[in-house]
Every structure is written in C-alpha cells, then in structure tokens.
Amino acid sequence: MAESRTIGVFGAGWVGLVTGGCFAELGHRVIVRDVVPDRIAALQAGRLPFHEPDLPEVLAR
Numbered sequence: 304m305a306e307s308r309t310i311g312v313f314g315a316g317w318v319g320l321v322t323g324g325c326f327a328e329l330g331h332r333v334i335v336r337d338v339v340p341d342r343i344a345a346l347q348a349g350r351l352p353f354h355e356p357d358l359p360e361v362l363a364r
Contacts (some may be wrong), residue, residue, distance in 0.1 A: 307330050307331055307332065308331050309346065310354070311333075312326075312333060312334070312336070314337055315337035315339075315342055315346060316337075319335055320335065320351070320358065320362070321355055324358055324361040329359070
C-alpha cells in the first residue's frame, strides 16, 4: 500500500461518510466535517441517518 495520508471530507451525508469509510478502509486517517447539528448529534450517538451495508462496522474501527 502507498503511504498513509490524512484526508478531510466535508459533509457527513451518504457520499461523505461512504467516501470517508472507503479511504479509512485503505488505511488512511479520515476527518469528516459537517455543519448540520442533527446529523452531527446522530453520528456522535452512533446512529447513521441512512442504511449502507457494512458502513457501521467500518465507522466503528
């Protein structure tokens, strides 16, 4: 694998979280930012606002 990087993703919706999860699975450090308070609170509580197979396990790592 190539050198690990720190990657920033703006937006914790479907595209941002799935993209961030994929980068994390490849071994990169990922920082996801969002400005929607309800979305942030849900994620901090461990809830996803949508269904995506295997994403909860990826985000838990």
